[in-house]
Amino acid sequence: MDHAAEAHRTDLMTITRYVLNEQSKHPESRGDFTILLNHIVLGCKFVCSAVNKAGLAKLIGLAGETNVQGEEQKKLDVLSNEVFIKALVSSGRTCILVSEEDEEATFVEPSKRGRYCVVFDPLDGSSNIDCGVSIGTIFGIYMIKEGGEPKLEDVLQPGKNMLAAGYCMYGSSCTLVLSTGAGVNGFTLDPSLGEFILTHPDIKIPKKGKIYSVNEGNAKNWDGPTAKYVEKCKFPKDGSPAKSLRYIGSMVADVHRTLLYGGIFLYPADKKSPNGKLRVLYEVFPMSFLMEQAGGQAFTGKQRALDLVPKKIHERSPIFLGSYDDVEEIKALYAAEEPK
Ligand code: AFP
Numbered sequence: 155m156d157h158a159a160e161a162h163r164t165d166l167m168t169i170t171r172y173v174l175n176e177q178s179k180h181p182e183s184r185g186d187f188t189i190l191l192n193h194i195v196l197g198c199k200f201v202c203s204a205v206n207k208a209g210l211a212k213l214i215g216l217a218g219e220t221n222v223q224g225e226e227q228k229k230l231d232v233l234s235n236e237v238f239i240k241a242l243v244s245s246g247r248t249c250i251l252v253s254e255e256d257e258e259a260t261f262v263e264p265s266k267r268g269r270y271c272v273v274f275d276p277l278d279g280s281s282n283i284d285c286g287v288s289i290g291t292i293f294g295i296y297m298i299k300e301g302g303e304p305k306l307e308d309v310l311q312p313g314k315n316m317l318a319a320g321y322c323m324y325g326s327s328c329t330l331v332l333s334t335g336a337g338v339n340g341f342t343l344d345p346s347l348g349e350f351i352l353t354h355p356d357i358k359i360p361k362k363g364k365i366y367s368v369n370e371g372n373a374k375n376w377d378g379p380t381a382k383y384v385e386k387c388k389f390p391k392d393g394s395p396a397k398s399l400r401y402i403g404s405m406v407a408d409v410h411r412t413l414l415y416g417g418i419f420l421y422p423a424d425k426k427s428p429n430g431k432l433r434v435l436y437e438v439f440p441m442s443f444l445m446e447q448a449g450g451q452a453f454t455g456k457q458r459a460l461d462l463v464p465k466k467i468h469e470r471s472p473i474f475l476g477s478y479d480d481v482e483e484i485k486a487l488y489a490a491e492e493p494k
Contacts, residue, residue, distance in 0.1 A: 167352035169195060169330065169341045176334055186247045187318070187334075190270050190295070193245035195350060197238040198291055198322040198330055201277065202343060204233060205324040208283065230283055231255060234276035234291070242272055249304040252467045254278070254436055259306060259467055270317075271296040271309045273435040273467075278321075279404030288325030290406025294440040295319065309467060313439030313460035321440065323406045331357070331410065333447040338413070354414075359450040362479040363416025366397045367408045375424035379455070379487035383420075386483070405432065409441050409475070413448055418476035418484070423455060430472035434464045438473045451481035455488055 173191050177183045208230055235255035242248045243260075247268030251260040254275040262268075272295055279289040295318040298308045320332035328343035330350050340354025366387040373381065387397040397417065402408050405419075412419045421432045432438050442452030442459035452459035452475035459473060474484045 166347075166349070169332070169350040169352070172339065172341075172352055173334070176336070186268060186270070187295075190242075190245050190247040190268070190272075191318075191332075193241040193247075194238075194272075194293060194320075195330070197234075197241040197276075198328070199343065199348065200237045200241075201234045201291060202322070202324050202328040204230060204237075205283075205289065229280075231277040231280045238274060238276045238291070248272055249298055250306070250309050252309050252435055254433060254468075257468075259309065261304060267304070269297050271298060271304070273309060273439070275433070275436040278406055278437065279402075282402070282404045287402060287404055288323055288407035288410075289404050290321050290323040290410075292321045292406060292436055292440050293319065294436060294443065306467070309435065310464050312463050313434075313442055316439060316443050316460075319440035319443040321406045321409070321444075323410050325407065329353075329410070331413070331444060333444050335447065338444055338448045357413060357448050359413050359445065359448040359477055360416030361449070361477055363412070363418065363477040364395070364397055365400050365412070365415060365417030366480075367399070367401050367412060367417065367419040368421070369401060369403065370399070372422075372424050372426075375426050376422060377424070377455075379484065379491055380420065380422040380424075382487050383484045405437055405441065409444075412476045413444065413450075416477045416480075418474060418480040420474045420484070421472065422474070423472040427470070429470040432470060432473055434462060434469045434471045435467055438462075438471050442473070442475055445475045449478060450476050451478050451485075453481050453485050453488075 173188045177188055235253055242251055243262050243266055246266050248270050249262050249267045250271040252273040272293060274293040276291055277289055278292050282289050294316045296311055297317055298304050318334040322330045330341045332339055338357040339352060340357055341350035342353040344351050390396060408419050421430050423430050438459055445452045455472045462471060474481055
């Protein structure tokens, strides 16, 4: 990138302008998606600001604690959830919301209803909040089937039916990565403008990477293919260099690095958690959607992740996602285990 030229750039592609441009390619579009996205962006900006102030404002800590004024303190993830629910309902474009924070799905009241269903984790990686490590919001968007009342089945659809997915990472900068099904674009919040500006157009993941990312503390409980794969990363027998291990424990940050640098992120099944840890609707699907849109792959150990049909809103699944060639290798190891 020519940084000198960038510094003098005056034609800024904001996320709203980008989505409006996309919308103009579909003359039948009523602008509902643009409005919905604006509300998601507002939620991200609010959470970004709250995360930045967390240490000062004592927003961190247990939900239900009181501050010196005797006011109830909200934990950052509880606050983020409230912000997103309110922003999404007030957009007037949603009908069903599924949040990691809420046991039940929220059905928007008829007077405020629209056609979109949003599944989201308002603040993923929250165990990293207290030490200032990057955390993020993850979201996926479906549209309800025509006619009738919205039903839970409208969100229990395979990930390949999502219209859009993305995440916002609250780190050294605030970065929103979005796919509306035509590639992946990254936008960085310019705090002086309060706008997300297109900084990473058309992200493509390298075909093969040099990094693997996994919680190796679970190794004693892994299945054969995962154990063999990680062994191969560390001690390759084909003369290729060993891969580096990077693991933050915050899915947004680990996936963001994987998307930009290439490699593989895995949260496999293990003996203790036969379905892995990560949630299908608002972790596995949105990240798998982005990976595929960037030219990578996402696999559950049994099938393409986006083909999975969830039965419950908080269902979990093992996941292997990242560079095309790296995921091919793990797929081959699982295929070799299948009974002939
Ligand atoms: P928390 O929200 O409890 O911090 O969990 C984060 C997460 O869901 C995901 O962001 C990480 O990739 C994964 O869990 C890390 O899990 P381990 O701590 O088991 O490695």
